[in-house]
Amino acid sequence: MDILHSQLAAVQQKLSWVQTEPINWKLYVQAFSWTVTLFESYLLLRQYPLYSKKAPPAALEKDFEPGAFEKSQAYGKDKAKFALFSGLYKQILDSTLLHFGFYAWSWQAAGQLIAKLGYNSKYEITQSIAFVFILYFLSTIPTLPLSVYGTFVLEEKHGFNKTTPKLFVTDMIKSWLLAFTFGAPFLAAFLKIFQWAGDRFVPWLMAFMISFQLIMVILYPTVIQPLFNKLSPLAEGDLKQRIEGLAVKLRFPLKHLYEIDGSKRSSHSNAYFFGLPWAKHIVIFDTLIQQSKPEEVEAVLAHELGHWFFMHPTKMLFISQLHIFSILALFPAFLHAPPLLSSFDFPPHVARAPPTIVAFLLFQMILTPIEAVVSIIMNAVSRKFEFEADRFAVDLEDRVRATGGEKAAAGMNDMGERLGRALVSLHVKNLSTVWVDWLYSAYHHSHPTLTERLKGLEQFQAEKMKKRN
Numbered sequence: 001m002d003i004l005h006s007q008l009a010a011v012q013q014k015l016s017w018v019q020t021e022p023i024n025w026k027l028y029v030q031a032f033s034w035t036v037t038l039f040e041s042y043l044l045l046r047q048y049p050l051y052s053k054k055a056p057p058a059a060l061e062k063d064f065e066p067g068a069f070e071k072s073q074a075y076g077k078d079k080a081k082f083a084l085f086s087g088l089y090k091q092i093l094d095s096t097l098l099h100f101g102f103y104a105w106s107w108q109a110a111g112q113l114i115a116k117l118g119y120n121s122k123y124e125i126t127q128s129i130a131f132v133f134i135l136y137f138l139s140t141i142p143t144l145p146l147s148v149y150g151t152f153v154l155e156e157k158h159g160f161n162k163t164t165p166k167l168f169v170t171d172m173i174k175s176w177l178l179a180f181t182f183g184a185p186f187l188a189a190f191l192k193i194f195q196w197a198g199d200r201f202v203p204w205l206m207a208f209m210i211s212f213q214l215i216m217v218i219l220y221p222t223v224i225q226p227l228f229n230k231l232s233p234l235a236e237g238d239l240k241q242r243i244e245g246l247a248v249k250l251r252f253p254l255k256h257l258y259e260i261d262g263s264k265r266s267s268h269s270n271a272y273f274f275g276l277p278w279a280k281h282i283v284i285f286d287t288l289i290q291q292s293k294p295e296e297v298e299a300v301l302a303h304e305l306g307h308w309f310f311m312h313p314t315k316m317l318f319i320s321q322l323h324i325f326s327i328l329a330l331f332p333a334f335l336h337a338p339p340l341l342s343s344f345d346f347p348p349h350v351a352r353a354p355p356t357i358v359a360f361l362l363f364q365m366i367l368t369p370i371e372a373v374v375s376i377i378m379n380a381v382s383r384k385f386e387f388e389a390d391r392f393a394v395d396l397e398d399r400v401r402a403t404g405g406e407k408a409a410a411g412m413n414d415m416g417e418r419l420g421r422a423l424v425s426l427h428v429k430n431l432s433t434v435w436v437d438w439l440y441s442a443y444h445h446s447h448p449t450l451t452e453r454l455k456g457l458e459q460f461q462a463e464k465m466k467k468r469n
């Protein structure tokens with residue numbers, strides 16, 4: 001622990017100028033965030049002309065029914081226009097709020113709010129919770145028209161929206177209540193650790209965050225997801241037998257198999273698994289079941305089990321812990337930095353002893369450009385995992401034969417092909433874009449494009465056959 005603290009102290013020493021130099025941080029944040037937004041707009045403009053292509057890539061030509069390709073192009077075009085508009089709208093909004101000292105104003109408003117309830121400014125944690133909720137609330141309202149438009153105009157026009165206005169409102173209220181129920185105690189504990197551990201907070205905060213994430217792994221599917229969707233046991237039949245068979249052959253600790261009513265809100269479809277290492281649950285969207293044949297859904301599950309087999313979620317969790325750790329290691333330098341707060345219009349009496357939550361928020365805004373790079377790296381890792389899981393599905397036959405014998409492996413030879421068919425039909429039914437600009441895709445997509453995946457599947461199959469001969 002002492003080695004850790006001396007290393008962290010060295011980092012802090014290197015950054016000590018943050019606490020004294022009067023730097024115009026606000027100007028930096030404005031410049032950074034505009035750069036990111038303009039870059040994202042540039043990517044959209046690179047992608048946009050591809051929506052005017054008249055035919056799908058040759059490899060997919062036969063998979064589109066008449067009119068389906070045109071539909072997917074029109075959907076992509078509308079989504080791109082909307083993304084361009086909302087990106088710029090949000091940026092202008094954030095930038096204006098920043099310019100007029102919105103954060104300093106919110107901190108003061110939070111102080112007045114808790115004063116009405118009988119607390120003074122000594123109650124930093126109470127004021128911090130009020131502050132975060134004022135920020136959250138006031139920044140949600142101006143973007144509300146965007147989500148209304150997205151759901152009831154855009155998705156509706158292309159036949160995806162299943163949300164009713166009533167469901168939209170109850171969903172929103174539920175998420176606000178949830179944010180408060182989980183957010184307030186989380187924030188209180190988070191800030192308490194700073195008060196208690198002082199500048200030696202890093203390991204304690206890490207331990208706290210990891211425990212919180214583990215608790216959420218248990219609570220999300222059991223408590224939170226059922227508030228929004230209905231999970232029911234998958235009906236008896238071909239599909240259930242196939243998946244249970246797959247689980248047995250791979251020694252996947254399957255506890256429950258659910259169907260989820262994803263179609264209540266949207267007809268986009270998917271499948272996923274969750275749970276603790278010894279008791280896993282698989283959830284399949286009803287839309288996937290309706291849109292694909294059981295043998296194709298089985299292949300999608302084979303891909304998902306590939307993620308489990310290679311421990312991709314655990315690896316992702318590890319990478320994100322590393323990410324959080326590096327952020328926290330830099331933070332102490334910004335924790336007691338009056339010039340930081342002054343540059344964001346906080347009055348001298350607040351800037352002199354910066355409230356932790358304010359310092360943390362401003363610090364995160366400063367990190368925006370680094371975060372953009374991190375997200376590109378995360379996407380690259382995630383794409384690699386997708387290919388690994390696809391390869392797993394292709395090689396499943398050989399893997400099962402090695403452990404369970406010829407009989408267990410029977411009928412698995414075409415798993416890759418079935419996965420390919422399932423992917424194509426998912427893409428076609430969801431009107432996903434098939435023409436993708438490489439830079440746009442690298443920045444935004446955590447999954448390889450359909451064409452890349454089909455090419456990959458073919459290659460994995462060829463390698464498998466070569467190995468056999």
Ligand SMILES: [Zn+2]
Nearest residue numbers: 303307386389
């Ligand atoms: Zn995947």
